Amino acid sequence: MANYLIAMAVSAGIYALMALGLNVIWGMAGQVNLGLVGFFAVGAYASALLTLKLGVPIAVGVLAGALTAAAVGAVMSLVTARLRGDYLAIVTLGFAEAIRIVASNEIWLTNGTDGLSGIPGPWRADLSPEAFNLYYLCLIAALVIVVFALIDRLGHSPFGRVLRAIRDDEQAASVAGKPTLAFKVKAFAFGSAVLGLAGALYGHYTSYIAPDLFLPLLTLYITLALLVGGVGNNRGAVLGGVVVVTFLESTRFLVPLVPGLTHVQGAALRELMISAALIVVLRLRPQGLLPEARMHPVLAKEQITVRT
Amino acid sequence: MLTEFLQLLLNGAMAGTILAVPAIGLTTIFAVLRFPNFAVASHATIGAFAGYVANVSFGLPVLPAIIVAFAVAGLVGLATDELILKPFRATGFITTAIGSIALTLALENVVRFIFGNELRGYDLPLRRDWRFEGLRVGPQQVENLAIALAVTAAIFAFLAFTRAGKAMRAVADNPTLAGIKGINGETIARTVSFVGMGLAGLGGMLLGLDTTIDPLTGFRAILSIFAAAVVGGLGSVPGAVVGALVVGIGEEMSLIVLSPNYRSAVGFLAILLVLTIRPRGILGQRAY
Amino acid sequence: MGFLNVTGVTAGYTAADEILKGLDFTLEPGEIACVIGPNGAGKSTLLKAIAGLLTPSRGAITFKDRSLVGLPAREITRLGVAYVPQEHNVFPSMSVAENLEIGGYVAPAHMHARVEAVLARFPVLGRKRRHAARTLSGGERQILAMAMALMVEPELMLLDEPSAGLAPAAAERLFEEVRAVNRDKVAIVLVEQNASEALAVADRAYILVDGRTSRTGEARALAADPDIRRIFLGG
Numbered sequence: 001m002a003n004y005l006i007a008m009a010v011s012a013g014i015y016a017l018m019a020l021g022l023n024v025i026w027g028m029a030g031q032v033n034l035g036l037v038g039f040f041a042v043g044a045y046a047s048a049l050l051t052l053k054l055g056v057p058i059a060v061g062v063l064a065g066a067l068t069a070a071a072v073g074a075v076m077s078l079v080t081a082r083l084r085g086d087y088l089a090i091v092t093l094g095f096a097e098a099i100r101i102v103a104s105n106e107i108w109l110t111n112g113t114d115g116l117s118g119i120p121g122p123w124r125a126d127l128s129p130e131a132f133n134l135y136y137l138c139l140i141a142a143l144v145i146v147v148f149a150l151i152d153r154l155g156h157s158p159f160g161r162v163l164r165a166i167r168d169d170e171q172a173a174s175v176a177g178k179p180t181l182a183f184k185v186k187a188f189a190f191g192s193a194v195l196g197l198a199g200a201l202y203g204h205y206t207s208y209i210a211p212d213l214f215l216p217l218l219t220l221y222i223t224l225a226l227l228v229g230g231v232g233n234n235r236g237a238v239l240g241g242v243v244v245v246t247f248l249e250s251t252r253f254l255v256p257l258v259p260g261l262t263h264v265q266g267a268a269l270r271e272l273m274i275s276a277a278l279i280v281v282l283r284l285r286p287q288g289l290l291p292e293a294r295m296h297p298v299l300a301k302e303q304i305t306v307r308t
Numbered sequence: 309m310l311t312e313f314l315q316l317l318l319n320g321a322m323a324g325t326i327l328a329v330p331a332i333g334l335t336t337i338f339a340v341l342r343f344p345n346f347a348v349a350s351h352a353t354i355g356a357f358a359g360y361v362a363n364v365s366f367g368l369p370v371l372p373a374i375i376v377a378f379a380v381a382g383l384v385g386l387a388t389d390e391l392i393l394k395p396f397r398a399t400g401f402i403t404t405a406i407g408s409i410a411l412t413l414a415l416e417n418v419v420r421f422i423f424g425n426e427l428r429g430y431d432l433p434l435r436r437d438w439r440f441e442g443l444r445v446g447p448q449q450v451e452n453l454a455i456a457l458a459v460t461a462a463i464f465a466f467l468a469f470t471r472a473g474k475a476m477r478a479v480a481d482n483p484t485l486a487g488i489k490g491i492n493g494e495t496i497a498r499t500v501s502f503v504g505m506g507l508a509g510l511g512g513m514l515l516g517l518d519t520t521i522d523p524l525t526g527f528r529a530i531l532s533i534f535a536a537a538v539v540g541g542l543g544s545v546p547g548a549v550v551g552a553l554v555v556g557i558g559e560e561m562s563l564i565v566l567s568p569n570y571r572s573a574v575g576f577l578a579i580l581l582v583l584t585i586r587p588r589g590i591l592g593q594r595a596y
Numbered sequence: 597m598g599f600l601n602v603t604g605v606t607a608g609y610t611a612a613d614e615i616l617k618g619l620d621f622t623l624e625p626g627e628i629a630c631v632i633g634p635n636g637a638g639k640s641t642l643l644k645a646i647a648g649l650l651t652p653s654r655g656a657i658t659f660k661d662r663s664l665v666g667l668p669a670r671e672i673t674r675l676g677v678a679y680v681p682q683e684h685n686v687f688p689s690m691s692v693a694e695n696l697e698i699g700g701y702v703a704p705a706h707m708h709a710r711v712e713a714v715l716a717r718f719p720v721l722g723r724k725r726r727h728a729a730r731t732l733s734g735g736e737r738q739i740l741a742m743a744m745a746l747m748v749e750p751e752l753m754l755l756d757e758p759s760a761g762l763a764p765a766a767a768e769r770l771f772e773e774v775r776a777v778n779r780d781k782v783a784i785v786l787v788e789q790n791a792s793e794a795l796a797v798a799d800r801a802y803i804l805v806d807g808r809t810s811r812t813g814e815a816r817a818l819a820a821d822p823d824i825r826r827i828f829l830g831g
Contacts, residue, residue, distance in 0.1 A: 091579060095576065104569065477687075487668075
């Protein structure tokens with residue numbers, strides 16, 4: 001039981017890291033990112049491949065994973081710099097899918113849908129499974145604290161302030177002379193680095209990664225985590241990660257309570273519950289995810305538009 | 309060599325014409341309701357399965373089954389928009405877009421819950437492929453093409469000649485003014501949800517008629533559908549048709565150099581290229 | 597019976613904001629009243645309040661003894677009040693003829709005949725009936741916007757700065773059309789920055805300052821008034 005809880009806590013930690021990364025991109029810089037699972041995958045594969053195929057030390061692999069994801073994030077940000085939010089949503093979603101397709105098909109590199117197994121974990125061979133879990137939990141907890149502190153510092157720094165100004169009104173910030181593109185790219189890269197870090201850590205923990213693990217569903221989970229905790233709020237991101245994992249695991253227990261379900265139906269029910277939870281949480285936060293400038297003209301509530 | 313090329317071109321043109329149907333659905337919803345509705349994926353699946361039930365369980369031939377696909381998907385689209393997505397629209401389009409992702413996953417799992425994950429095929433008469441000049445075409449493909457063309461023509465006629473269609477274009481063009489001039493935005497929103505998602509469902513069935521269907525049918529097509537709409541210009545109905553042809557032919561042509569599994573990646577590349585170089589697409593107007 | 601009566605109206609764009617601060621305004625049938633004043637005085641806000649795009653927090657607006665407050669804009673259009681906004685007052689991607697059809701949306705009977713009649717009345721539009729509205733020049737667009745309003749055969753037209761951004765020649769033509777519309781017994785509330793033209797075309801004038809009616813009277817009299825001339829007409 002204790003082992004199960006520890007494993008859950010490790011998951012929560014990885015989710016918390018991802019939520020923190022998303023918070024930098026989305027909460028602080030206001031860049032919609034529906035493709036975060038893609039950066040997660042990039043980090044996971046980069047680190048796994050380096051450590052598995054080239055025998056690189058794990059710490060180096062993890063760092064490389066974060067940096068690769070950062071590079072990809074920077075490129076993505078540059079390319080999509082001028083896009084409106086909804087176009088950005090489409091592109092980032094497509095990006096994550098494209099990553100998954102590449103991972104599924106470039107068998108020479110990623111082993112395709114069979115995935116990569118036997119990814120080394122730090123001292124996995126020397127420790128018992130329980131001890132390894134505990135050790136990893138401490139590692140993750142430490143990293144969450146470090147990343148949290150970094151992001152918090154960032155948030156309170158001049159960089160963070162400019163970022164928020166860009167998020168709230170990019171035109172105004174640009175008119176005020178701030179190089180908005182550079183800021184956005186840096187923020188995107190930093191957030192992607194954290195996502196890639198989480199991905200690398202995931203791979204070394206579970207020792208197996210495959211393309212089908214990197215589904216848009218994961219993006220939903222992390223979005224849910226950020227929403228629950230409060231977008232733009234770092235403590236909330238960590239809290240959200242814990243809440244979401246708890247919810248996910250609890251559905252695992254609830255579903256068998258429903259009699260007569262096949263395995264497929266059980267899985268479908270779980271995913272249904274999670275999607276429904278996201279919709280509920282979205283509804284409960286009427287102020288939405290970001291300070292969104294545009295109100296829908298046809299059905300807005302009051303103000304200077306037509307009441308139909 | 310030339311024959312191979314022409315075969316790909318032909319396949320691509322036919323695939324593109326069929327892709328135009330759900331692409332028009334997506335683009336009209338975007339034009340009027342101003343957000344990318346990712347739930348088009350699950351409604352394509354719902355339409356495909358509704359048509360399947362009509363065809364296999366009730367023995368209806370293809371044409372009536374297609375109508376069932378359209379109607380069921382349209383009604384589900386209307387209901388889910390009214391109950392789930394509409395409250396988000398007052399908040400903003402990003403919230404609505406995310407809501408639509410959650411919605412599409414939820415609906416996909418409802419389908420999976422009912423039907424399971426197995427591949428299913430429609431009950432179609434077995435017919436031999438037609439061959440001419442070394443090119444090959446299946447009768448079902450031609451039928452699908454004819455249906456797609458008829459539906460596209462009907463939509464164009466609706467938008468160009470009917471009072472409701474013009475009202476819809478007015479709301480897409482200038483929603484505030486449309487309201488002032490007496491058009492009921494809520495009614496238009498409901499109409500577009502029904503028709504747009506109905507088209508998605510119809511498209512889903514057309515896509516599945518030639519192969520098989522499963523709960524992921526819509527999800528697999530979503531990148532291509534979005535690519536078609538974006539390439540042509542999000543919000544432009546003629547654009548969706550042009551974009552669908554470009555994407556359809558592009559995906560077939562990519563088979564010359566890429567493995568078939570990369571087809572959707574072509575869609576993504578198309579989206580990225582268009583949004584970087586000419587964000588408003590081929591025929592679109594607003595981009596920023 | 598009162599025609600258009602605005603009494604003690606307080607209104608703004610948000611709850612905290614009050615642009616109109618207790619405004620009074622009346623109009624007789626078939627009359628042209630112009631509303632002039634400095635920027636931010638509330639001229640456009642007054643029209644939006646009458647048209648139903650804003651709800652006043654206090655005060656009354658009645659048209660032919662019927663209260664307009666709280667009615668949706670399309671209802672007010674149906675009652676015979678046509679509002680022509682200053683900007684975004686046409687459907688850019690639709691043709692001139694289609695714009696007119698939408699203009700007359702609330703009264704779909706004999707649409708085709710009515711569109712033809714309006715196109716005949718405004719030859720500049722008739723020549724471009726199939727052109728997309730976005731291809732029209734500024735002046736042509738304003739004419740189209742007014743023609744759209746005429747499609748519902750209104751008794752009252754609200755014009756929000758129709759000559760804004762137009763070259764003098766186009767503005768001249770526009771005010772000619774305004775006079776012509778009024779000759780067809782349509783009452784007009786004309787909000788304008790171009791005070792001299794507005795006073796020349798109107799029967800009565802209201803000077804709005806800081807959300808209230810500062811002065812009112814016959815347009816000709818106010819145009820000759822030395823204070824008005826100094827402030828609004830450049831001495």
